[in-house]
Amino acid sequence: MMRISLGPCQFDWGKSALKDFYRRMAFETAVDILYVGEVVCSKRQSLTPEEMVSLAEELRSSGKEIVFSTLGLVMNASEEEGLYRLARAASQGGWWLEANDIGGIAVGEGTPMVAGPHITTYNPETIHFLMRVGVKRVVFPVELSADAMARMIQRLQGEITLEAFAYGKLPLTFSARCYTARAFRYSKANCQYKCGDFADGMVMRTQDGTSFLTINGTQTMSHRHYNLIEATERLQEIGIGVLRLSPQSQGMAAIVEVWRDRLHGRIDAKEALSRLSELNGGEPFCNGYFHGRPGHDYWSA
Amino acid sequence: MGQKVEVLAPAGNLPSLRAAVDHGADAVYFGFRNATNARNFEGLNFSLNDAKAGIAYAHSHGVRANVVLNTFPQADDPSLWFQTVDETAALGADAIIIANLSLLDYCHAKHPQLPIHLSVQASASNAPAINFYQRHFDIARVILPRVLTVAEIRALKERTTVDLEVFAFGGLCVMAEGRCYLSSFATGVSPNIEGVCSPARAVRFENTGERLRTRLGDILIADYGAHEEAAYPTICKGRFQANDQVYHVMEEPGSLNILEMLPEVIESGVVSLKIEGRQRTKSYVATVTRVLRQAVDSYYADPPGFRPKGKWLKELNAISEGTTHTLGTYEERWQ
Numbered sequence: 245m246m247r248i249s250l251g252p253c254q255f256d257w258g259k260s261a262l263k264d265f266y267r268r269m270a271f272e273t274a275v276d277i278l279y280v281g282e283v284v285c286s287k288r289q290s291l292t293p294e295e296m297v298s299l300a301e302e303l304r305s306s307g308k309e310i311v312f313s314t315l316g317l318v319m320n321a322s323e324e325e326g327l328y329r330l331a332r333a334a335s336q337g338g339w340w341l342e343a344n345d346i347g348g349i350a351v352g353e354g355t356p357m358v359a360g361p362h363i364t365t366y367n368p369e370t371i372h373f374l375m376r377v378g379v380k381r382v383v384f385p386v387e388l389s390a391d392a393m394a395r396m397i398q399r400l401q402g403e404i405t406l407e408a409f410a411y412g413k414l415p416l417t418f419s420a421r422c423y424t425a426r427a428f429r430y431s432k433a434n435c436q437y438k439c440g441d442f443a444d445g446m447v448m449r450t451q452d453g454t455s456f457l458t459i460n461g462t463q464t465m466s467h468r469h470y471n472l473i474e475a476t477e478r479l480q481e482i483g484i485g486v487l488r489l490s491p492q493s494q495g496m497a498a499i500v501e502v503w504r505d506r507l508h509g510r511i512d513a514k515e516a517l518s519r520l521s522e523l524n525g526g527e528p529f530c531n532g533y534f535h536g537r538p539g540h541d542y543w544s545a
Numbered sequence: 546m547g548q549k550v551e552v553l554a555p556a557g558n559l560p561s562l563r564a565a566v567d568h569g570a571d572a573v574y575f576g577f578r579n580a581t582n583a584r585n586f587e588g589l590n591f592s593l594n595d596a597k598a599g600i601a602y603a604h605s606h607g608v609r610a611n612v613v614l615n616t617f618p619q620a621d622d623p624s625l626w627f628q629t630v631d632e633t634a635a636l637g638a639d640a641i642i643i644a645n646l647s648l649l650d651y652c653h654a655k656h657p658q659l660p661i662h663l664s665v666q667a668s669a670s671n672a673p674a675i676n677f678y679q680r681h682f683d684i685a686r687v688i689l690p691r692v693l694t695v696a697e698i699r700a701l702k703e704r705t706t707v708d709l710e711v712f713a714f715g716g717l718c719v720m721a722e723g724r725c726y727l728s729s730f731a732t733g734v735s736p737n738i739e740g741v742c743s744p745a746r747a748v749r750f751e752n753t754g755e756r757l758r759t760r761l762g763d764i765l766i767a768d769y770g771a772h773e774e775a776a777y778p779t780i781c782k783g784r785f786q787a788n789d790q791v792y793h794v795m796e797e798p799g800s801l802n803i804l805e806m807l808p809e810v811i812e813s814g815v816v817s818l819k820i821e822g823r824q825r826t827k828s829y830v831a832t833v834t835r836v837l838r839q840a841v842d843s844y845y846a847d848p849p850g851f852r853p854k855g856k857w858l859k860e861l862n863a864i865s866e867g868t869t870h871t872l873g874t875y876e877e878r879w880q
Contacts, residue, residue, distance in 0.1 A: 317721050318671040320697050321704070327673065346669060350677035362724055364737060366617035369647030377681075387729045387737075395620040417725040420692035420874045423795060427788040432880040448794055449786040450765040457727075457780075459787055459794070464720075466730065532733060538762050539730035 246480055246487050248503055249277035249407060252313035252342070253491040254415060254460055256288045256439035263291070263299055265491065270306035273497045274504040277486065278303065279342055281313035281330065283360075283415075284463045285422070286323045287432070288439065293326075293333040300339055311340045314348040316362045317418040317462070327351045340380065349377060356380045361409055361488075362418070366392075368399040375404060383407040383488060386414050389536035390475070394482040405485040411473070411499065411520075412490025413445065413458050414466040414530075414539065423459045432462070443493035455527075456540070466539065471529035473520055474513045474544065476506055495523045550811050552841055553611075553710065554834045555823040557589040562599045564831040566608045569838030573603055574642065575823065576613035581629045583615045583644075583666055584823040585740030596636055609639040613823075615664035615723075616740045617645045627651055634659045640685065643667075644723055653682040660685040662710065666723030666737070672704035679707050686710055688819065690722045691801070694877045695809045702814035711810065714833050714861065715821025717801040717873050719781050727780040731762040743779045750775065759783075800865035801873045804853040807844055810875065829864050836860055 250269050253262060269275055280299060282290035291299065293312075300310040312334045314327055324347065331351040334341045341352040344360040359365055359374050361383045371382055384393055386409045397406055424446060425435035445458035447467055458465040472479060472487070479487065487507075489499060499520065506516040521529070532541030554565035556575040565573045576582025578590040591599060596612065603610040612633045618626040626648055633641045634656040641659055643649050644666035652661060665688040669675050678684045686708040689698065702709060720727070725742075729735040732747040743761055751758040757769040759778035766778035776782055776798035785794045801821070803810050810818070818841070820833050836857045844851045862870060873879055 316724075317668075317692065318674070319692055320671070321700055324671050324673055324704075345671070345674060346667070346677055347671040347674040350673035353677070364617055364645070364723060366645070366737065367620050367623055367647055369618075369623065369650070370645060373646045373650050385726075385737075387726045387735050392620065399620055414726070414730070416730055417720040417727055419720050419795070420694075421719060421795070421880045423787075427790070427794070431878050433877060446787060451768040451784060451786065451791060452765050453786075454765070456764060456785070457730075464727065464795075533729070536733065538733040539726065540762075540764065541733075 246476070246484060246507060247276035248274065248500065248507070249279060249486050249488045250275045250496075250500070251409070251412070251488045251490040252279040252281050252283045254284055254413070254463065254465065255443055255445060255491070255493070256285070256290075256437070256461070257443060257493070258289060258440065259291055259295065265496070266299060266303065268497065269500070270303040270308050273500040275308065275489070275500055277309040277311060279311045279313045281342070283313050283316050283344055284418070285439070285461045286315060286326060287435065288437070288461075293330045296330070297333050297337055300337065311342050311358055313342040313360065314344055316344040316360075316415070317420075318345045318347040319420060331355070342383075349374065349379070353377045358383060358407070361386055361415065368396050371396070371400060371404060379404070381405040381407055381486070383409065386416070386470070387533050387539060390478055390482060390534050391536060393484070397483040402483075406483065407486035407488055408472070408479060408484045409470060410479070410487040410489060411471055411503070412469055412492060414470045415463060416457070416466060417464045419462050419464070422462050423464065424461045427459065466530060468528055468530035468540065468542075469524055470533070470539075471517075471520060471531055472534055473503070473506060473516045475531070475534060476513070498523055548816065549845060550815060550841060551817040552834065552837050553817050553819045554830055555820055555825070556599065556830065557584070557823040557825065558591070559595050559599055561827045561830045563602060564827045565834050566603055566606045568831045568834040570608055570834050572609035572611060572639070572817070573599070574611040574613055575599060576615070577629055579625060579629075580738070580740050581616055581626050582613045583736060583740045585616075586824050587745065589824060593632060600636055600638060611640040611642055611662060612636070612638040613642040613664070614648065615642055615644040615666045617737045618647065619738060623647070630656065642688070649678065649682040649684070657683070662686040662688060664688055664723070665690050665712075668721045668723045670721070672701060675705045675707050679705070686816065691718055691874055692721060693874060694880070695806060695813050695875045696877070698810075698815065699813040708816040709814065710817035710819055711815050712801060712821055713803045713810070713818035713837060715800055715825075717796065717799070717871065719796045719873070728761070731764045731780060733762070743777065748778055797869060797871075799869035799871055800861075802858075802861055802865070802870035803872060803875060804840055804857060804861070806872055806875055807840055807853065808848060808851050811841075811844060832860055832864055
């Protein structure tokens with residue numbers, strides 16, 4: 245049976261909302277793995293390594309696997325120092341580190357790691373190399389199709405667990421520039437912490453009104469939620485071990501429940517899709533990448 | 546003061562390579578005519594014979610030649626990439642530019658004498674990452690992604706012994722290179738896999754007489770009025786709506802141009818100034834190479850007295866995309 249993970253929160257919710265969210269997810273939902281840690285911006289008031297350790301210890305009795313996620317783009321000495329501190333904390337407490345930049349792989353070298361979706365694992369040889377330096381699980385880049393993932397898994401022959409991004413706004417890219425600050429004509433240095441006002445990011449529309457992308461500080465995401473609920477059988481068949489659901493501010497526990505019900509065969513794909521659609525306010529989903537098409541598209545089987 | 550900084554010019558074909566050499570480049574870089582390089586545009590790039598002729602021409606003028614192999618091989622058939630590494634080693638190139646871990650691993654093991662430059666597509670922007678690549682693959686140089694300020698580059702130099710190469714002029718990628726999925730999100734075609742961002746076959750210009758609309762795949766990238774000049778549609782230079790305004794949400798179309806900060810960039814300790822634009826014309830290569838050569842020589846002749854000449858800026862603006870230029874991320878306030 246495929247396991248369900250809750251990916252690292254991509255948004256700026258503040259420490260106390262983040263802790264409450266992870267407590268609820270750990271003790272009240274059926275997720276198997278929780279990724280905790282700031283991936284997008286070191287300026288945010290996210291959990292410090294010490295706070296992550298204390299949260300992980302508090303959540304231990306839930307029986308969930310806890311992984312510490314790290315920044316997607318590391319650009320200066322203070323961010324490097326943050327990486328080292330987090331890697332030390334993870335290693336001392338026996339938690340795995342999710343690396344999202346080769347800098348993360350470097351500081352975690354020799355300890356158990358997950359290669360996150362921002363590590364460019366496009367071929368089995370790359371994964372073999374990463375396994376030599378400590379990687380125990382790989383989250384595929386979001387743009388890979390089912391066929392591309394299947395070919396890689398086939399050649400990896402069960403040597404490592406593979407995780408696929410299955411639900412939520414897709415993390416598409418990072419920049420040094422903060423687009424949320426820019427939307428208010430602030431610079432990143434003087435950003436006024438505007439990300440805190442957008443619990444699920446800020447919509448970016450095309451000039452003809454199509455909701456296209458989500459601005460989330462230095463990160464750009466899809467506007468539509470990626471949704472592979474109709475493909476759970478195919479995901480199982482190609483050998484995916486973990487399905488990643490990405491945190492959002494509303495309805496997360498209910499979303500987890502739909503996925504759990506679907507994986508247990510309690511509901512069919514159609515019902516699962518309809519429940520997720522209702523939870524998403526009837527907004528269109530996307531899944532094009534999985535079918536080898538533009539990521540923004542939704543392709544129904 | 547250390548060694549004089551290098552002027553590194555792009556070549557999309559043999560005539561451009563010759564133009565770069567003839568106009569004062571210290572080194573040139575080019576890729577093969579297939580999916581192994583990230584400027585895999587139609588009608589561009591080098592065959593094996595072109596590569597031989599190009600390297601011979603460069604070497605006969607005392608100019609170094611670097612070969613680019615900066616996409617990510619796929620699981621079904623990585624053999625083209627491994628074969629290209631072997632061919633590059635046999636050609637006697639001065640360096641090979643690689644992004645992918647498996648190719649780095651292969652090249653380092655099989656051709657230890659061939660200097661490796663870590664491609665910008667590897668997006669290595671910090672000391673642990675760069676030193677990791679040095680530890681495992683003995684990279685000689687890293688091409689920095691366009692995400693660092695000059696102050697950050699100067700500080701980075703203190704934390705690594707790997708040589709640093711930076712972009713000095715040309716198209717400005719504003720994202721962490723090699724890890725940007727915007728183009729594939731709209732088109733289904735991955736730059737990392739097929740080597741081309743905003744592929745021409747996915748681009749449309751719709752002219753209604755009153756409006757000019759540009760699309761990438763089905764996505765409207767910008768809607769221009771009759772008096773405006775349309776830029777080639779890439780998502781990061783598109784015009785969109787956000788926060789109740791219509792504007793270039795990520796970046797205006799335009800070129801990176803470091804001339805105004807040339808002393809600071811050189812003094813940050815970089816070894817090479819790279820000109821972007823293997824997809825551009827021979828005359829672009831000739832002009833930018835010549836101007837940058839003059840600027841660099843002028844800096845070394847009198848470092849404290851260096852001022853960018855109006856003539857240089859004018860010449861560069863004339864061939865820039867969007868005819869505007871920016872210091873990009875080298876200047877902190879851009880971020």
